[in-house]
Amino acid sequence: MEKNTIGIGIIGMGWMGMTHARAYQQINDRFHDSPLQPKLIICADDVVERTTEAKTRFGFQRTTTDYRHVIDDEDVQVVNIAAPNSMHLEIVEVATAAGKHVFCEKPVGRNPAETKAIYAAAHRAEVLTCVGYNYxxxxxxxxxxxxxxxxxxxxxxxxxxxxxxxxxxxxxxxxxxxxxxxxxxxxxxxxxxxxxxxxxxxxxxxxxxxxxxxxxxxxxxxxxxxxxxxxxxxxxxxxxxxxxxxxxxxxxxxxxxxxxxxxxxxxxxxxxxxxxxxxxxxxxxxxxxxxxxxxxxxxxxxxxxxxxxxxxxxxxxxxxxxxxxxxxxxxxGLGYDDLKTIEAYQFLQAIHTGKPGNPRKSRDHDHRDGVLPxxxxxxxxxxxxxxxxxxxxxxxxxxxx
Ligand SMILES: NC(=O)c1ccc[n+]([C@@H]2O[C@H](COP(=O)([O-])OP(=O)(O)OC[C@H]3O[C@@H](n4cnc5c(N)ncnc54)[C@H](O)[C@@H]3O)[C@@H](O)[C@H]2O)c1
Missing domain, CATH: 3.30.360.10 (Dihydrodipicolinate Reductase; domain 2)
Incomplete structure (x- = not known):
């Protein structure tokens, strides 16, 4: 089967950044019969030790302390934001302007106004998005x-x-x-x-x-x-x-x-x-x-x-x-990290098929195989x-x- 390789860049390598890296890595195994092939390209954190640890543990090709390098990296199609909330709006604005698909952890903005601004930026750029409502x-x-x-x-x-x-x-x-x-x-x-x-x-x-x-x-x-x-x-x-x-x-x-x-x-x-x-x-x-x-x-x-x-x-x-x-x-049974694997898979699936996320009343969707994030x-x-x-x-x- 021909695989669709999707380059991933993660910003913020604390608890969630590590969890997201593991989730992308797990897709290759858990959803091995799908044509999706996520590839961990680059990670960013302002604490350099966290990026070197992430490279060792998950095999990122490159590391940086400047999140802009993640967005500028031509091998990156998905910018995955797991930095503190105060960074989210700025990163989303830069990433969407560069035409990158964006995963952002909840609560998305620091406040409702920032979340709406983030939604508007992605909507303008017509990129696909996903939020970590993993439950x-x-x-x-x-x-x-x-x-x-x-x-x-x-x-x-x-x-x-x-x-x-x-x-x-x-x-x-x-x-x-x-x-x-x-x-x-x-x-x-x-x-x-x-x-x-x-x-x-x-x-x-x-x-x-x-x-x-x-x-x-x-x-x-x-x-x-x-x-x-x-x-x-x-x-x-x-x-x-x-x-x-x-x-x-x-x-x-x-x-x-x-x-x-x-x-x-x-x-x-x-x-x-x-x-x-x-x-x-x-x-x-x-x-x-x-x-x-x-x-x-x-x-x-x-x-x-x-x-x-x-x-x-x-x-x-x-x-x-x-x-x-x-x-x-x-x-x-499954555990918390498995929910993150399903979530990441659903997002990459949306990118693969080119379909946008769910409308607000998401229960109208067929959730057996067509669920979108x-x-x-x-x-x-x-x-x-x-x-x-x-x-x-x-x-x-x-x-x-
Ligand atoms: N969906 C969930 O269940 C869930 C659970 C926990 C956290 N979150 C969300 O995930 C995000 C991160 O939370 P966390 O618990 O992983 O936080 P954390 O503090 O463990 O990690 C944040 C990381 O971002 C780094 N960072 C700070 N400034 C940066 C910058 N300018 N550039 C790059 N990296 C920078 C920090 O050094 C740290 O390593 C938050 O938005 C949080 O709300 C979601």
């Missing part, structure tokens, strides 16, 4: 989407989405760039609730209006050492600085289709570690999923023949989208909800989107 790609989440698209739940009535993370619940958790408004922009509304809003769009559809609240529970943290550790690291006693964005955000929402629900996220909650979860209910049934058990979907379909009157635990298996690319057996267009839809949530907590009232 969509869990096989049982795809299956949940399929059940809803087939009308198995009847009319949707309730949805509760949340991302409860404990990465900063310890007061000594370092003041990484995520806690600084200048670099990260929004706090949890950008970092974690962007995933929650995108999942709500994917599972239920558009959001009509919101009322919200926010809080910063831990207002000072130990200063982080640049270029070391991750946002999971603990700092030493000593110099501290102020947290300048929110730890918690919660919103009541009304969906366009009439369903009612809530969206919540927190980075300092004790107990949950990575509880990116949803519960969805319709007139005919219900589903619930939690990333902490990402290979399980709880399904309640009382009208189905022989279905017991209670939730049934369905385990991820080869009958669910993408599972068999990773394992032949049911309950031989959430693009900057989906991120712009998330940004509209973020704007309404922020306005609501500032003005203490319901806001329409």
């Amino acid at each position: 969509r790609w869990a096989p049982v989440v795809q299956y949940a989407h399929q059940l809803i698209s087939e009308g198995k739940l009847g009319t949707l009535t309730h949805y509760r989405g949340r991302f409860f993370a404990g990465y900063a619940s310890h007061p000594q958790a370092v003041l990484s760039w995520r806690f600084q408004k200048e670099v990260a922009g929004l706090g949890t509304l950008g970092d974690l609730l962007s995933h929650v809003i995108d999942m709500a769009h994917f599972i239920v559809g558009g959001i009509d209006s919101v009322v919200s609240q926010q809080e910063t529970f831990i207002r000072e943290r130990p200063v982080a050492t640049a270029g070391t550790g991750t946002h999971f690291s603990l700092g030493a006693e000593g110099e501290t600085d102020a947290v300048t964005n929110e730890d918690y955000v919660g919103a009541l929402v009304r969906f366009e289709n009439g369903a009612r629900g809530s969206l919540e996220a927190c980075r300092v909650i004790t107990g949950p570690k990575c509880e990116m979860a949803f519960e969805v209910h319709g007139t005919e049934g219900a589903l619930r999923w939690n990333f902490e058990q990402m290979n399980e979907l709880e399904v309640y379909l009382p009208a189905e023949d022989g279905f017991p009157d209670g939730y049934t635990r369905v385990l991820s298996g080869p009958s669910h989208p993408f599972h068999s690319y990773f394992n032949p057996g049911p309950a031989v 959430p693009s900057f267009r989906e991120a712009a839809a998330v940004a509209d909800v973020q704007t309404a949530i922020q306005t609501s907590w500032e003005e203490d009232r319901w806001i329409s989107i």
Whole structure:
């Protein structure tokens, strides 16, 4: 089979940059029967040790400390952005002007205005885009989407989405760039609730209006050492600085289709570690999923023949989208990095076929083999909800989107 080689350049070689490099590398194996052949060309980080480590581990041909060299590299077709949020707008503008396809990590811009500007830049340049809303790609989440698209739940009535993370619940958790408004922009509304809003769009559809609240529970943290550790690291006693964005955000929402629900996220909650979860209910049934058990979907379909009157635990298996690319057996589960591999594959597939990303109501798509990645267009839809949530907590009232 003739392979379509796609040159990849990655900017920012921290946690996500390394994860993306691994994901592109994995495509050659996991999706070996596809004509796609990603090639890691060049990576950039302003900490030189991170680029040399990435070259050793993943075999990039070249490294640089200047992200512009990634964009200028004629072997690079995809610019993959995994740098802190403050860099995203600038990099996207330069990359799209050069006609490169762009993958950008969520929350895309530091704030909704930047995300909309990023969407506009890519739209003008007519390049293909993808955003790291990776939780969509869990096989049982795809299956949940399929059940809803087939009308198995009847009319949707309730949805509760949340991302409860404990990465900063310890007061000594370092003041990484995520806690600084200048670099990260929004706090949890950008970092974690962007995933929650995108999942709500994917599972239920558009959001009509919101009322919200926010809080910063831990207002000072130990200063982080640049270029070391991750946002999971603990700092030493000593110099501290102020947290300048929110730890918690919660919103009541009304969906366009009439369903009612809530969206919540927190980075300092004790107990949950990575509880990116949803519960969805319709007139005919219900589903619930939690990333902490990402290979399980709880399904309640009382009208189905022989279905017991209670939730049934369905385990991820080869009958669910993408599972068999990773394992032949049911309950031989996938992990977080596998979601990144599926995501990268979907993006390269979109480039290979020349098709743009999903329209906003992505459930209209055939997701068995034609799924296309959430693009900057989906991120712009998330940004509209973020704007309404922020306005609501500032003005203490319901806001329409
Ligand atoms: N989709 C997800 O599940 C997920 C998870 C974590 C992070 N993210 C997103 O990924 C992005 C990166 O987050 P992370 O956790 O990997 O952060 P990180 O701090 O671990 O890595 C960021 C890297 O960027 C480098 N960098 C800083 N300035 C740079 C510059 N000018 N040029 C090149 N490199 C530069 C840093 O040295 C660091 O190595 C963020 O936008 C974040 O929101 C997404």
